[in-house]
Amino acid sequence: MSHDNSTNHPGDETEASAEVMALAAFLRELATRAERDPAFAAGVLAIARASGLIPQLSDQPMSQAAQQTPAQRTRKAKTSASANAGKAGKAADTQPTMPPDPFKVMRAKGEVGLRATLDALDLSTLRVIVRAHRLDPARISARWTNRDRVIALIIEQTRARLNHGKAFDRV
Amino acid sequence: MPVITSLINLKGGVGKTTITLALAHFLAIEHQRRVLVIDLDPQTNATVCLIPETEWKQRDETGRTLYQLFADQVKGTQRFDTDQAIVRNVSNVGGGVQGLDLLPSSLQLIKIQDRITQLTDFDNYQRGPIFALRKALEGFLPYYDHVLIDCPPSLGIVTLNGLAISDSYLIPVVPDILSVLGIPPILDRVEHFARATRHNIRALGIVISKMRAQTILHNEMVNRLRDDFQARRFPMVFETIVPESARIAEAADVMSPVNTLQQKYGNGGPYEALSALSQEFLAHVTR
Numbered sequence: 001m002s003h004d005n006s007t008n009h010p011g012d013e014t015e016a017s018a019e020v021m022a023l024a025a026f027l028r029e030l031a032t033r034a035e036r037d038p039a040f041a042a043g044v045l046a047i048a049r050a051s052g053l054i055p056q057l058s059d060q061p062m063s064q065a066a067q068q069t070p071a072q073r074t075r076k077a078k079t080s081a082s083a084n085a086g087k088a089g090k091a092a093d094t095q096p097t098m099p100p101d102p103f104k105v106m107r108a109k110g111e112v113g114l115r116a117t118l119d120a121l122d123l124s125t126l127r128v129i130v131r132a133h134r135l136d137p138a139r140i141s142a143r144w145t146n147r148d149r150v151i152a153l154i155i156e157q158t159r160a161r162l163n164h165g166k167a168f169d170r171v
Numbered sequence: 172m173p174v175i176t177s178l179i180n181l182k183g184g185v186g187k188t189t190i191t192l193a194l195a196h197f198l199a200i201e202h203q204r205r206v207l208v209i210d211l212d213p214q215t216n217a218t219v220c221l222i223p224e225t226e227w228k229q230r231d232e233t234g235r236t237l238y239q240l241f242a243d244q245v246k247g248t249q250r251f252d253t254d255q256a257i258v259r260n261v262s263n264v265g266g267g268v269q270g271l272d273l274l275p276s277s278l279q280l281i282k283i284q285d286r287i288t289q290l291t292d293f294d295n296y297q298r299g300p301i302f303a304l305r306k307a308l309e310g311f312l313p314y315y316d317h318v319l320i321d322c323p324p325s326l327g328i329v330t331l332n333g334l335a336i337s338d339s340y341l342i343p344v345v346p347d348i349l350s351v352l353g354i355p356p357i358l359d360r361v362e363h364f365a366r367a368t369r370h371n372i373r374a375l376g377i378v379i380s381k382m383r384a385q386t387i388l389h390n391e392m393v394n395r396l397r398d399d400f401q402a403r404r405f406p407m408v409f410e411t412i413v414p415e416s417a418r419i420a421e422a423a424d425v426m427s428p429v430n431t432l433q434q435k436y437g438n439g440g441p442y443e444a445l446s447a448l449s450q451e452f453l454a455h456v457t458r
Binding site for chain 2: 134137161164167
């Protein structure tokens with residue numbers, strides 16, 4: 001009796017399908033946790049985007065580029081190039097960063113600290129924060145292109161939720 | 172005079188407040204009715220879904236909530252001023268809904284509930300502050316098309332104050348065993364109260380809320396409720412079923428900015444169901 005190693009053994013198929021099952025179970029678990037835990041979902045999303053696994057969804061790539069003059073585009077490209085050159089040495093050490101939790105920041109640094117933290121973020125990251133913490137369930141801010149407006153929303157909603165129930169203290 | 176409807180169930184967490192608020196919003200916005208929400212529940216949930224809790228606190232501390240009305244009954248004072256207590260154009264939709272008003276509740280009601288109860292004779296209702304709310308609202312009711320009363324999960328003196336001005340009542344239920352168990356005692360007690368006070372209070376129907384369509388128990392209980400209506404044991408069951416929904420739960424946040432009811436309740440299931448419920452409600456109350 002001879003065995004042909006090039007063909008699949010029935011056991012291999014079982015093993016392969018077991019692997020597929022395990023992968024499917026892992027992805028299901030990941031999806032379940034992501035749905036239950038917005039902060040976890042935001043973290044996974046940030047890593048996936050940084051690794052290029054999921055394309056970076058810029059909030060204004062087309063409109064902003066379309067509105068810029070050629071001179072503006074050149075200036076921006078130069079600024080970006082020099083910034084990249086400065087960061088080149090550090091690039092390898094850069095880890096994908098999770099968007100900050102506005103509740104933790106406001107508890108630790110107060111409203112001024114939260115505003116300073118948010119001021120350093122781009123619109124797309126601000127939107128990740130809004131979505132991750134369901135700060136705008138009606139999504140009325142989805143069309144806002146003004147960063148300051150989104151920052152004001154995050155601060156207002158964070159403050160409101162942190163103060164939620166305080167009026168009921170010691171009635 | 173307005174149509175005055177109490178929302179009652181002896182069990183908590185069956186959607187009384189959710190349905191009160193949804194009906195109030197849809198009647199005011201989609202049907203242009205003038206609506207007064209009376210929050211009789213000491214948990215104050217309907218109140219803080221319609222006004223920020225800081226505003227409620229300020230009002231409570233200055234005697235502009237229903238606590239003052241009942242405290243007056245206990246203390247023999249007359250400090251409650253209805254006009255001052257009613258909050259006009261409330262809600263987070265569009266920064267306030269024209270024609271949607273609130274008579275706010277108070278957590279402090281918990282402290283005096285027992286004392287009011289002691290004043291009351293529950294056999295023939297001849298003694299006790301059963302009609303305190305009715306007296307306070309004299310002269311204000313004609314302004315409204317609808318008054319919706321969010322009752323606490325009991326049939327105590329505070330709820331009876333609501334029933335004393337109501338011409339109909341709705342029973343929200345989650346289609347499960349425990350919340351359905353509470354229906355016969357409500358029907359009996361309201362009938363007893365209506366007879367004793369010579370006042371007709373119509374059982375408008377049962378509204379099924381927090382329905383999980385994938386649950387066998389929920390589906391079976393809906394069928395049972397409809398069968399019980401056919402057998403004339405229970406009042407009519409509304410055709411519209413309000414689903415369990417995270418979006419409806421989130422709609423309770425009065426600090427969340429929204430401009431429309433679609434944004435508040437979420438397009439699709441919840442919004443459609445609540446809109447249909449308000450239409451069905453109107454069809455029944457005007458019948």
